Amino acid sequence: MSHELPFIAAINEAIMLEMERDETVLYFGQNMATTENEPYVDAFGRDRVRVTPISETAEIGMGIGAALAGFRPVVELYMAEFMLVAMDQVVNEGNRFRAMTGGQVKVPLVLKAGYGFTAGWAGQHTGTINALFMGVPGLKVVVPSTAADAKGLMATAIRDDNPVVYLHNYLLTLEHGEVPDGEYLVPFGEAAIRRDGGDVTIVGTGWTVDGALGAAELLAAEGIEAEVIDPRTLNPLDMPTILESVAKTGRLVLVDQATRHASAATVIAGEVAEHGFSSLRAPIVQVTALDATVPYSQPLEAWVMPSDEKVAAAVRQVVGTAAATA
């Protein structure tokens, strides 16, 4: 059984269910839980649900400490950029403790942050900094693209014994989708094939999965069948599914909301070039954001971002056809 929910409500449903299931799950952050009638406060009380000052380094650091001491904190960070003021805690503290202690401790921590808010939020609140985290030993990185995955990946993140950076795309916040009822877990490291096709493989993450699917519809009208893959987690990264698809299609287009050299796409391209080279019948093409600080003005913002049409054009390039309506 399932029910329809907006993406953001699906995340909340997972946190609620996990907090009901496990009293060691904590949820805290800025500008939440400020009144007694908020649902989390009402359900779980002030010990486990707290508002913090604007102190990201302390918030994340305290999450690490509470995790070391046996709890499962979820830190509400709102925007991925807010982690930048606390980057030592994100990439050089909690993720290192298990190794540095020779396996004595575990750090079950979820850092929940929105990203990619390219809807007029201008230079400092629109970033797609996902790839900053994906190669960091000890961290896991989750990038849901559907409401169902938003729920299932959050539940898995909370139960995971490692620090997890949970990145939800702000452009998807109100996208509705069918969400399974009750306990629902989506495993890490298992890509979803969002659309089957034999002519080209398109890989997108988060919001760009929608772009890939939109492009696939444009291309289908031209007789090109694209396979669309959503890795769902960047670390662990399901390379076998991507390589298997490329082995079938011989062509790969990667879509990423980040700028090119800071994108997950570039990492995937490198893996395919190394491990799938013999399958490729055309060069890999990456459709990423242009190397610019995201502009405020709408036409400029749209121009630097990937789009359905840019993805479709890249696919036409790798399959060697001209646009049908050029």
Added chain:
Amino acid sequence: MAAPVGKELDRDRLVWMYHQMLRIREFEERVKRTFVEHPGVMRGHTHLADGAEASIVGSMATLGPDDQFFATYRCHGYPIARGTDVNAMMAEIYGRKDGLCKGIGGSMHLTDVSNGFLGTSGIVAAGIPHAAGAAWAAQIRKKGQVVLCFFGDGASKQGVFAETLNIASLWKLPIVFVMENNGYNVHTRTDQEDANRANGEDLSVKARAYSMPGVTIDGRDPVEVYETVGAAVARARAGDGPTLVESQMYRLSAHGNIIAPPGVPLHFPEHEAVEKFGNPEEYEAALKGDPVPAFRGRLVADGTLTAEEADALIAAVRDEMQAAVTFGLESPFPEVESALAYTYA
């Protein structure tokens, strides 16, 4: 080896304190000598706490068996006072298989969860919020646990010091912040980087900004440390919130061994007062205040210990730490594949 039961400062506790101070000093002397006696065994950066023994032992003596603590990269002393196996500690510092952290952490990252030592960060001030997070966990559990958070004077210039003390006071967390002020941040003198110090104030005045008690003590006197930190621990345990204790001392070794590329023998240089500031008088004066012989003198003078008993303790500690060195040197290196074993839980 465990601290005597009870909290009164009776003979057992005073002798235990002196014994732990000796053990810390001798352990670190052996670490320091390893650079010379066994070149190549020590790698990277190592930081000694000589001069801080009284503060470490006086603080650790206040903890109950279920209490927890966090420290910095200058972390050898606390677990010794807590009863951690010194053989495993030395093996860790030598990067060996039988190391406390299986040779992956090294000197800067000693951790002993089984004894309540939950972690160390090598990044200045980064461990302060970790300790506060554990204190939040203790507050939720309601079993009366307290967390000690050790850091240096330099850490109080990091933003997360301010962030964490604010939250700890706001939430009345069961934590005591023990700032060990050894006068130097690497080779920057405290008065060169701290506005309070530069204006003639103690660093404990910082506590006023967070509406918590702040107190400055002579960290070379283990009894004063024990009484002050003990009162702060009792306050935290009672649910009345945190305290900032500035424990003043003098670091008797340089900040750390020299930072040198492979091929250059590592060693400890002269203390910064001598090496950088051309002020050997300051360093000589500090040596005269060395807390370890000072505490011996006091215990012998007031009849708590005889000189013979004190000498016997020293001899026993030398044997113990020689055994730790031997154990460390004889322990094999870990299998290389173990480098990947603990990346993820």
